[in-house]
Amino acid sequence: MGKFSTYEDRNRIEQQCDYEARGLPVTIYDFLSGTAAKHPQRPAISFQLLSGPRAPCTTLTWQDLLERVTETANLFRSLGVGPTDTIAYLLPNSIETPVVLLAGATAGIVNPINPLLDAQQIAGILRETRAKVLVTLRSFPKADVAQKAAEAVALAPDVTHVIEVDLNRHLRGIKRWIVPLIRPKVKTRHHAKVLNFEAAASGCNHTRLDFDDPKQDRIAAYFHTGGTTGTPKVAQHKYSGMIYNGWLGGTLLFDEADVLMCPLPMFHVFAAYPVLMSCIASGAHVVMPTPAGYRGDGVFDNFWKLIERWQATFLITVPTAIAALMQRPVNADVSSLKTAISGSAPLPIELYNRFKAATGVEIAEGYGLTEATCLVSCNPVDGVKKVGSVGVPLPYTHVRILNHSDSGQIHECGVDEVGEICVANPGVFPGSTYTEVDKNHKLFAEDRYLRTGDLGRVDADGYLWITGRAKDLIIRGGHNIDPAEIEEGLLSHPAVSFVGAIGQPDAFAGELPCAYVELVDGATVSAEELMAHAKAHIHERAAIPKHIEILPELPKTAVGKIFKPDLRKLAITRVFDMALEGTGAHVTGVHEDKKRGLVAHIRRNGADEAEVRTRLGQFTCAWDWPTDADQ
Secondary structure (H helix, E strand, O other): OOOOOOHHHHHHHHHHOOHHHHOOOOOHHHHHHHHHHHOOOOEEEEEEOOOOOOOOEEEEEHHHHHHHHHHHHHHHHHOOOOOOOEEEEEOOOOOHHHHHHHHHHHHOEEEEOOOOOOHHHHHHHHHHHOEEEEEEEOOOOOOOHHHHHHHHHOOOOOOOEEEEEOHHHHOOOHHHHHHHHHOOOOOOOOOOEEEEHHHHHHOOOOOOOOOOOOOOOOEEEEEEOOOOOOOOOEEEEEHHHHHHHHHHHHHHOOOOOOEEEOOOOOOOHHHHHHHHHHHHHHOOEEEEEOOOHHHOOOHHHHHHHHHHHHOOOEEEEOHHHHHHHOOOOOOOOOOOOOEEEEOOOOOOHHHHHHHHHHHOOOEEEEEEOHHHOOEEEEOOOOOOOOEOEOOEEOOOOEEEEEEEOOOOOEEEOOOOOOEEEEEEOOOOOOOOOEOOHHHHOOOEEOOOEEEEEEEEEEOOOOOEEEEEEOOOOEEEOOEEEOHHHHHHHHHOOOOEEEEEEEEEEEOOOEEEEEEEEEEOOOOOOOHHHHHHHHHHHOOOHHHOOOEEEEOOOOOEOOOOOEOHHHHHHHHHHHHHHHHOOOOOOEEEEEEEEOOOEEEEEEEOOOOOHHHHHHHHOOOOOEEEOOOHHHO
């Protein structure tokens, strides 16, 4: 592994040679074959259907994984899939999920879909990617994936085959006999042929591919972003970007002795690339507890015992999961843990401190995005972690902070000057990030640097800080929510004239959606009635606002556009004052700071300083207080 402790280490790795000269495999199948040849009998992937520390598990060695991927890729090709055709999967985590991901990228273009989306949205993605094959769950108790899949395929005419994975094979004893008796019935209105995954794949050649695997780069995956308004945008990923993410992990972080505990979903880039591809690059072992990961029954309660069971060295996590874990005592030996890697949303400093105090382990926060295949930056695991920053740009990743004028002029920002984060690296696909051509317009600076829509700055040590979002997304526990979905739902009420939906600070989810409403002149309606209307008219449960407030008039710009920074200030004041209740302290105002974004000013009024720090340290929002002389 290359040492990665400082910005200079990053530069040293880059200066060894050009990235293209590193001689990495070109295709995913070659990438996997090399690892299987090097570590054939080492464990690659383990899966527990149930969360108990002694629950049955299924493990594949690297040789097993290669054989499963080989037969599954051969199955896909036998169904008429070519290298430019799409194999979608609508699956929770299971031993089969990474197999389908890798085999789909080998036989054609793999398209993971979030099973939490509704059937209409799933159908929209299937149509957008023109998927020929859908791999999904066979009907299973307490899961509605099979039902959603059947409904979606009926609305996606290009799907010719549905292949069903039966989770029942991972059960033992009497439970395995009970499931067929209580399996929910699914109404099928589509005309696709339905196959059993295990039977169909095991009937195919597992020793070699029955088709050519040309040693050339190509689009091999479609990952959708967000998913709360109509059809989500679909990003295109090439072999080169997927393997670059793996090379980073295998070079900077992991080796074959490492065990990664990954309760994140394999339909998300974080698990698919920085985790799975890094394991292929290094020979490390990834463990997936329960199909629902962190959401699985008993996962949080058993979590520390699972770390001990698997002797996990790395924990892959997000801030919401860390917050939930900190509500449980560390009731097992977690001394095997080297570090935790957190992404998807900003990490509150209080959570970082509590986690370190409870486990002795530091959290390295990183930054990535679907549009860049994933990784952009990370706090050095062996070096200085600046809590609140997203670390140092990774080797061969170049970050520029740019401001674009309406006339198209580009201003390069200096040290600590806030602008739009723009990224170039082997995971960025210039000009072709999205499947829809018009979505790529104005997406690149100088035809090379991806405009992320995130606002940030780079400090004097080269660390990247995210200060806000130009694109206004609400990020709830790492899940992107487009405020337009909320606004459209509330605007359908006849009494509503204007709506501004934003993310309000939340100690658990990072942000929760909230909405501010201006009524039609003369109209009367209560916030409770508007909340009932929102629940009926907003498709996705995660997008339903947690707070609706009616204002006499919403703040607007000179051209009549709702001015959301003022709404965010209102939300920060309200949430922080609630958090400070009983301490005597309160918010006196919220102001824009060029380096820190919106900052709440707190008047202490004799409140205990440590108590205020503890309560507000749960939030990622910045705050400070005047000196005692000013109070």
